[in-house]
Amino acid sequence: MPVLLLKSLIPLSFTHHWTALISSYKQPLQALSIATSLTLGIAASLLAIASPAKALQVLRVEPQNPKLGDTLSVVVQSDNQDNSTAPSVKMGNKTYPAFLIGTNEYRAFVPTSPLNQAGNWKMVATGDGEVKNFTVNVRSRSFPVQRINLPPGKAGVSATPLELNRVAAFKSLVTPQKFWNGAFIKPNAGRISSIYGVRRYYNGVFAKDYYHRGVDYAGGYGSPVVAPAAGRVVLVGSVAQGFRVHGNVVGIDHGQGVTGIFMHLSRTNVKEGDFVQPGQLIGAIGSTGASTGPHLHWGFYVNGVSVDPTLWRSSGLN
Ligand SMILES: [Zn+2]
Secondary structure, eight states, X not given: OOOOOOGGGSOOOOOOOOOOOOOOOOOOOTHHHHHTTSOHHHHHHHHHHHOOSOOOEEEEEEXXXXXXXXXXXXXXXXXXXXXXXXXXXXXXXXXXXXXXXXXXXXXXXXXXXXXXXXXXXXXXXXXXXXXXXXXXXXXXOOOOEEEEXXXXXXXXXXXXXXXXXXXXXXXXOOOSSBOOXXXXXXXXXXXXXXXXXXXXXXXXXXXXXXXXXXXXXXXXXXXEEEOSSOEEXXXXXXXXXXXXXXXXXXXXXXETXXXXXXXXXXXXXXXXXXXXXXXOXXXXXXXOXXXXXXXXXXXXXXXXXXXXXXXXXXXXXX
């Protein structure tokens, strides 16, 4: 399996770049149609009964039995009439923005990873000036383990400040628009040579901060790499510019905190600012950067954390 030695894979602090969702909508007044045949006075009292102060509610959390590596989709209902602030979901010391997905319905993605502790996660939804506590049971999962032996002094290539900064900025992107639609397609036709979440021992010592932050595809050298979903190309880097670890690289912003990075490319076919559709050619498999053989590393990130794209590939999160 191609070996990656990525200092850039150290979790990066999550910065809040999202902007408050600006969108106006009117809550439908269902009581009105009933009320039209009644006198105004009665209609007014009906409206008062039909609009209790229910405000903030946690409607659902998916998937139903989440395990480490999954993306938690938290849907909350908020009746905020002026809609000045979208709700958010807090887990630990991280706050995740929720985005409007339907009438009065907002969704936040809470990432989980092999570095997290399984168990009952206590979360807090905030919105409408209200706070709702809820608990999600996140199950444990066993990830494959690799044992790597490195000769002394061969710690591998380290990333340049340029690539660290560019990639960190890329992963922290949270744009309010949702660009993807439905399930993601595979970015390369080759077989998967390394799944998400593989843990490692280096010279017998467990690397407690390491996990394979992506999925590797063993397509042949020069085979097409395509966008798995629609999005904006926001990062195109090259070895010549200093992308020593990532190699030639493309980063796509799928919106609402969902991003994908495509590494070790032999060439890139897009430029920053391009909008790509699913299946559109973005580059070709190579072995540039810290790579020991031709492969694609697809890093899939939700709110700055590398999560398992499997669910996004199969059923999709829409
Ligand atoms: Zn990889």
